[in-house]
Amino acid sequence: MENEASAMTDTSTSRFSRLLSAMFPRMPDFHGLLNDQCDLVVRAMDEFVAFMETGDAAKAKEVRRLEHEGDKLKARNIDVLNRSFSTPFDREDIYRAITTIDEGLNYAKTTVREMEVLGIEPDTHMLEIARLLHQGAKALQTGFARLKANPLAAERDAAAVRKTERQTEKVYRKAIAELFDPEHYAQALAERRREPGDDLELLLEPMDQAGCSSVAKGLSFVMEALKRREIYRHLSNAADHLAHAGDILHDIVVKTA
Structure with missing residues (x-):
């Protein structure tokens, strides 16, 4: 009889547990889910x-x-x-974090894709910004990892992410200033031992040779500047989105700390 009573009690408890689980499901580990995304962004930035x-195509x-x-x-x-x-x-903050962290990956991908399409090789400014983006991604990764146990420490990481965006803007402005400086462009060409405009001269054949060569060099400078400016701006936007993710981390800390 005792065994039957015990079995009935266990069955009732089991049914009650299932009912509670159905009514109040276990909360997913959102900290872990966001950490997964941050880890992947850091890997991509590597x-x-x-x-x-x-400039390795495999990378x-x-x-x-x-x-x-x-x-x-x-x-x-x-x-x-x-x-x-x-x-x-906050549910909205989780959604914002999920989508904004992913933007860092999107910008890394579209940057390399645009460089391939435009035929642009990496330069020192692009590398400097890429390293700052990696630094920001690492700070974001650390901040979300600390969020559960030590949210106040995560706030320092959020500030570090925003700092990399400000540093990126400084590099961006320097890059743009150099980009539209013809003397800097001519020096860069000399260092790479490249003659500008050879491919453009085919479009200018009706002109005399001297004029054709001069115009082709000018067009080459303009086209190179516009292409690189497109990549620089894309990298600057990437930093903006990482900073936005840092802002979201800050918002979560303010609401939960």
Whole structure:
């Protein structure tokens, strides 16, 4: 009889537990989910910096592969958020964090893609900004990892992410100033032992040879400047999005600390 009573009690407890689980599902580990995204961004930035150092097409390909992996992580995390009954902090902030962290990956991928399409090789300014983006991604990774146990420390990391954006803007302005300086352009060409405008002269054949060569060199300078300006601006926007992710981390700290 005691065994039967015990079995009935266990069954009742089990049913009650299942009922509670159905009504109040266990909260997903959103800290871990966001950490997964931050870890992937850092991995992508490792490859991004390596690409800017070497111009290696294999590094660019790896950046694109990691960005596709990031799309899957973002979709997974949004699905978990949509299905969750409760969250450890504001639901909107979690959604903003998921989508904004992913933007860092998107900009790394589109930067290497645009450089391939435009035929632009990395330069020292691009490398410097890439290293700052990597630094910002690392600070973001550390901040979200600390968020659960030590949110006040995470606030310092959020500030570090925003600092890298300000540093990036300084590099961007310097790069633009040099980019539209013809003397700097001519010196860069000399260092690379490259004659500008050879491919453009085919478009100017009706002109005499001297005029054709002069105009082609001018067009080459303008086209090179516009292409590089496009990449610099893209990198600056990448820093803006990482800073936005840092702002979201700050908002979460303010609400939960």
